[in-house]
Amino acid sequence: MSLQKLADLIFPDITKIPADFISQYPKRELKEGARVTRYAPSPTGFQHIGGVFAALVSERIAHQSGGIFYLRIEDTDQKREVEGAIDDTIATMHNFGMDFDEGMTGQETSKGIYGPYKQSEREEIYKTFAKDLIVKGLAYPCFCTPEELNEMREKQVAAKITPGCYGEYAIYRNLSADEAIAKIESGTPYILRLKSPGDAEKRIQFTDLIKGETSFPENIQDVVIIKADGLPTYHFAHAIDDHLMGTTTVIRGEEWLSSLPIHVQLFDVLGFERPEYAHIPNVMKLDGDSKRKLSKRKDPESAVSYYKEEGYPRASVVEYLLNIINSTFEEWRMENPKADYLEFPVALDKMSKSGALFDLVKLNDVSKDVISKMPAEEVYTLYTAWAKEFDQEMYDIVTAHKEMSKAIFGIDKEGPKPRKDFGKWSEVKEKICYFYNELFSGETEVEFPKTVTVEEAKEIITGYKEVYDFNTTQEEWFEELKAYAVANGYAADRKAYKKAPEAFKGMVSDVAGAVRTALTHRTNTPDLYTIMQIIGEEEVRARFSSFIG
Numbered sequence: 001m002s003l004q005k006l007a008d009l010i011f012p013d014i015t016k017i018p019a020d021f022i023s024q025y026p027k028r029e030l031k032e033g034a035r036v037t038r039y040a041p042s043p044t045g046f047q048h049i050g051g052v053f054a055a056l057v058s059e060r061i062a063h064q065s066g067g068i069f070y071l072r073i074e075d076t077d078q079k080r081e082v083e084g085a086i087d088d089t090i091a092t093m094h095n096f097g098m099d100f101d102e103g104m105t106g107q108e109t110s111k112g113i114y115g116p117y118k119q120s121e122r123e124e125i126y127k128t129f130a131k132d133l134i135v136k137g138l139a140y141p142c143f144c145t146p147e148e149l150n151e152m153r154e155k156q157v158a159a160k161i162t163p164g165c166y167g168e169y170a171i172y173r174n175l176s177a178d179e180a181i182a183k184i185e186s187g188t189p190y191i192l193r194l195k196s197p198g199d200a201e202k203r204i205q206f207t208d209l210i211k212g213e214t215s216f217p218e219n220i221q222d223v224v225i226i227k228a229d230g231l232p233t234y235h236f237a238h239a240i241d242d243h244l245m246g247t248t249t250v251i252r253g254e255e256w257l258s259s260l261p262i263h264v265q266l267f268d269v270l271g272f273e274r275p276e277y278a279h280i281p282n283v284m285k286l287d288g289d290s291k292r293k294l295s296k297r298k299d300p301e302s303a304v305s306y307y308k309e310e311g312y313p314r315a316s317v318v319e320y321l322l323n324i325i326n327s328t329f330e331e332w333r334m335e336n337p338k339a340d341y342l343e344f345p346v347a348l349d350k351m352s353k354s355g356a357l358f359d360l361v362k363l364n365d366v367s368k369d370v371i372s373k374m375p376a377e378e379v380y381t382l383y384t385a386w387a388k389e390f391d392q393e394m395y396d397i398v399t400a401h402k403e404m405s406k407a408i409f410g411i412d413k414e415g416p417k418p419r420k421d422f423g424k425w426s427e428v429k430e431k432i433c434y435f436y437n438e439l440f441s442g443e444t445e446v447e448f449p450k451t452v453t454v455e456e457a458k459e460i461i462t463g464y465k466e467v468y469d470f471n472t473t474q475e476e477w478f479e480e481l482k483a484y485a486v487a488n489g490y491a492a493d494r495k496a497y498k499k500a501p502e503a504f505k506g507m508v509s510d511v512a513g514a515v516r517t518a519l520t521h522r523t524n525t526p527d528l529y530t531i532m533q534i535i536g537e538e539e540v541r542a543r544f545s546s547f548i549g
């Protein structure tokens with residue numbers, strides 16, 4: 001009776017009981033094996049690549065099982081929500097190919113019948129469950145000041161006993177309801193704690209879907225469930241939300257693994273069936289010889305915006321993340337070069353248990369592969385969309401020469417081994433600028449083949465310019481170049497040259513090298529014939545002339 005009085009005093013406005021909420025949400029109709037997962041960020045406004053990683057695991061697990069993936073906003077810890085953060089989260093995930101079936105759809109809007117999907121709008125629900133726990137003697141008001149708690153902790157540490165608020169150290173745990181009522185009525189501030197039924201001598205067994213079998217001592221701490229501001233802690237809120245929202249599988253960062261005994265206990269105390277848990281490893285990076293967590297402060301690549309600015313296509317980032325999620329992805333990709341990544345079956349039990357190593361070099365490799373398989377048209381569209389935002393000069397030039405640009409992006413695309421020139425859009429300019437006269441004519445740096453001097457190159461081009469024929473097939477063109485080389489004292493091939501180097505000025509590759517330098521200022525480019533066909537006869541001749549000076 002007095003527990004009821006205490007509960008009413010703490011929550012005078014709460015008139016419902018847990019059963020009211022439990023009956024409000026129907027049990028989900030799911031097909032056998034379907035999983036319900038969620039992405040549950042705090043709306044801080046910073047999109048961390050680790051968030052995309054976690055969301056991708058959750059999204060794949062839900063959708064590949066025919067289940068539901070929803071968005072819940074965990075905003076009970078935030079002093080103030082960053083403006084636009086929810087919209088930004090939705091847009092970011094959409095950009096990476098992930099859409100939510102349910103949950104928040106905008107700053108203030110949502111879809112689905114298991115809401116509200118924003119924790120700050122669920123206060124009544126948390127309080128209803130907390131009130132019920134008080135009535136049942138499973139939760140109590142704690143009047144300790146932060147100073148008292150600190151002092152207790154210091155004493156415990158000095159005495160080498162487990163620090164915290166539990167058992168005999170939880171001074172208000174066994175206060176009678178009447179005493180607690182008197183304290184509240186006299187205006188003493190308080191928070192609510194769980195009256196933990198845990199036994200330090202006992203262990204709980206748990207199978208984490210990623211980490212495997214785990215075993216922990218039972219939780220004995222009287223953890224805070226409702227804070228002084230009336231809002232729930234993460235522990236309490238997630239248990240209630242995941243239960244009411246029908247989450248089958250809680251997929252979240254491994255920093256929560258150590259709290260699992262608390263969570264399991266909360267589910268038990270609240271009378272809920274425990275969900276499955278999967279704790280995903282942190283996104284790490286190699287710093288010198290040691291691995292460390294990808295840091296928001298130190299590593300620009302921790303921000304999702306970095307990938308957009310650098311110009312990694314979203315498909316590259318997703319494929320790369322899948323590579324980290326399951327190392328078997330790479331092999332699968334080799335066996336299924338054209339398949340949609342959605343066909344790859346993500347397996348939680350094959351995930352690395354220690355740390356997901358993030359490596360930009362590897363990302364670039366994956367991305368080169370992804371871009372090499374894209375049709376030229378798509379490369380053009382994605383590149384110009386990027387350039388419009390991040391490189392206006394290239395945007396203007398590339399769109400002014402639309403057809404030529406598509407031809408450039410189409411070089412050597414067909415065939416079993418397409419060229420892998422670009423990993424990200426920011427490296428495109430450097431690799432293709434010589435095609436465009438606007439950029440080529442201003443270049444001052446000219447690379448020559450190691451075996452050819454400036455004078456010799458000019459001499460080669462002076463003569464070659466006269467015999468050059470634009471209208472040939474690739475084979476004819478090369479035969480003609482070879483004939484010109486031989487007529488001018490160059491060996492027809494390496495073998496002939498090696499036999500009697502003193503008899504030749506060089507070999508045919510030196511002549512081709514000079515032509516390449518004259519036309520591109522570079523020694524390493526895609527096929528010369530293709531380049532000439534793309535830039536056109538007039539430009540080829542103009543470049544020869546200006547090269548000789």
Ligand code: GLU
Binds near residue numbers: 041042238250
């Ligand atoms: N809001 C929690 C976080 O940001 C979510 C953890 C969870 O997914 O349960 O870490």
